[in-house]
Amino acid sequence: MNTREQIHALSDEMLENLGKLVEIDSQLGTPSEGKPFGDGPSKALEVGLKIADDLGFKTVNLDNYCGYAEMGEGKEIVGIAGHLDIVPVGGDWSYDPFQLTRDGDCVYGRGTTDDKGPVIEALYAMKLLRESGVELNKRVRLIMGCNEETGSKCMEHYNQVEEELSCGFTPDANFPCIHGEKGHLTMMAYSKKTKIISMNGGFVSNAVCDTCTTVVPSEIGLKEKLEQALSESKLQEYKATDENGQITIYAKGVPAHASTPNFGVNAAGVTMECLAKVGFEDDFVKFYNQHIGTACDGEGVGLKISDEFGELTFCNGIVKTADGVISCSIDIRVPVTFKKDDILKLVDGKLEDENGRIEITEIGEALFYPRESPLVNALYKAYVDVTGDTENEPMVIGGGTYAKSLKNIIAFGPEKLGVDYRIHGADEYILVSEMEEAVEIYMEAIKNLLAI
Structure with a gap:
């Protein structure tokens, strides 16, 4: 043989x-x-x-x-x-x-x-x-x-x-x-003030948040507007229910590895986009959409960068609520020619405002x-x-x-x-x-x- x-x-x-x-x-x-x-x-x-x-x-x-x-x-x-x-x-x-x-x-x-x-x-x-x-x-x-x-x-x-x-x-x-x-950079985002009652989704930090359940205060007409916005998104499934003065939004996106987040659909990110689209005014919704979003390119924190070997990728994996604070894990893969000092300079002054803050938790160099x-x-x-x-x-x-x-x-x-x-x-x-x-x-x- x-x-x-x-x-x-x-x-x-x-x-x-x-x-x-x-x-x-x-x-x-x-x-x-x-x-x-x-x-x-x-x-x-x-x-x-x-x-x-x-x-x-x-x-x-x-x-x-x-x-x-x-x-x-x-x-x-x-x-x-x-x-x-x-x-x-x-x-x-x-x-x-x-x-x-x-x-x-x-x-x-x-x-x-x-x-x-x-x-x-x-x-x-x-x-x-x-x-x-x-x-x-x-x-x-x-x-x-x-x-x-x-x-x-x-x-x-x-x-x-x-x-x-x-x-x-x-x-x-x-x-x-x-x-x-690529180098590996991890961050955590935190809300400062928010009307969102709870937001929980994702199961690991190194994969796109593919399911998310969000609870917000009920407003007249909000459920119907959300259903329309969610129907126009890339979610695989969604559901909005209005009970006891609260609207619960279930969103199911598409999972993907954190190194290729563009292959996925971030359920938390889409939820935040839809909340903003329907006029739900909230500090952390604004912060999330400006600094994290669904683009996967890091532009919101000053990291839309690339080199001859590839682009930076940006992934929100886990969202959870504890003691009234929403936290979001962020997994970033950094092009191989960029060093730690380069990254720190690029994000300087772009990680916090009155609506939320982001902390760098780890920076690993490329191979x-x-x-x-x-x-x-x-x-x-x-x-x-x-x-x-x-x-x-x-x-x-x-x-x-x-x-x-x-x-x-x-x-x-x-x-x-x-x-x-x-x-x-x-x-x-x-x-x-x-x-x-x-x-x-x-x-x-x-x-x-x-x-x-």
């Missing part, structure tokens, strides 16, 4: 093992002794390492922060870093998010593409490469992390207790190859490798050699990966450009045909990295 036939023969086995991981709800839980990220991530790591152990790899658990499967000998390490934690389920699923469900070439379940499926792909690439008899002049180590979605504390721990990687990749982004990741670097060339060559695709070039993305936490690695696959795998939304899926292809690409990538 040729390589692709060997991979296809293992397809059912790969899916069976992927199913063992998908059935675990491995979103961030309550920390306990020996389980820094809660029960779910620890269980996923236990199962992931058991799968690797059954396949004949040396396995190590690093205090339930992360673990790894390893093969080969030598001082240098080719590293592959994937994660087993997931974002909350959210949204309206057609399938059980914790049960692997196949429909033709599609396999549904939370984590199938982000990132449990790619972990399985990399593991089987290692298995087949080992069985091929290729000389393993370096160690090849698949690291399984448990906290990528909520801070990457797992990789902080790895860096404290383990050796530095010589080169490698994280299978947690797009093909053909990622040579840069960038020159296109001609050996690491980028090695991975890109593997992709081209397997797929024959020479039209798509290495690129810069807005998403953040383990490449910012571990030295000498970049993001590499497995998502194809232009395909929405719904990684942070309902009905996340993976294509079996692409899973098999990714295994072959990762085999070639490891061989190329062994030769660097």
Whole structure:
């Protein structure tokens, strides 16, 4: 059998093992002794390492922060870093998010593409490469992390207790190859004065707020005006009810990852636009529409910027009300050539007025490798050699990966450009045909990295 036939023969086995991981709800839980990220991530790591152990790899658990499967000998390490934690389920699923469900070439379940499926792909690439008899002049180590979605504390721990990687990749982004990741800027917006009784929506800060429920005082004719405005919006669903002197507005938009917010529809943002459109006078409605809005470009805070590698993106993920104050999380991806000081100068004087305020909570620098670097060339060559695709070039993305936490690695696959795998939304899926292809690409990538 040729390589692709060997991979296809293992397809059912790969899916069976992927199913063992998908059935675990491995979103961030309550920390306990020996389980820094809660029960779910620890269980996923236990199962992931058991799968690797059954396949004949040396396995190590690093205090339930992360673990790894390893093969080969030598001082240098080719590293592959994937994660087993997931974002909350959210949204309206057609399938059980914790049960692997196949429909033709599609396999549904939370984590199938982000990132449990790619972990399985990399593991089987290692298995087949080992069985091929290729000389393993370096160690090849698949690291399984448990906290990528909520801070990457797992990789902080790895860096404290383990050796530095010589080169490698994280299978947690797009093909053909990622040579840069935008900087990450987070903010929180707060109301000062508002007539809004409550406003709550969104489920994670790094995805577009796709559902939102807002309660405002009733006014004569307001419900009818709102229904008209909502009907003219891009919302998928909406409902306005007027009871006991209060109008409750339910809005359902479209989910999207914070790195590509233009693919989504912000339910909170549309609600604010509609309130202003119908003449609902309110300080925070005005502040939100001026500083946050639905444009996703950061213009309202002075950050409508771009460079040769991409534009800044701006995402409102969570809206909530506590003690009469409305807060909004803001996730921003900053073009790679802009530094922290550049951002601070641009937003100076634009984050507060009499109607509301915005606080910067974190600024993370960008990651960038020159296109001609050996690491980028090695991975890109593997992709081209397997797929024959020479039209798509290495690129810069807005998403953040383990490449910012571990030295000498970049993001590499497995998502194809232009395909929405719904990684942070309902009905996340993976294509079996692409899973098999990714295994072959990762085999070639490891061989190329062994030769660097």
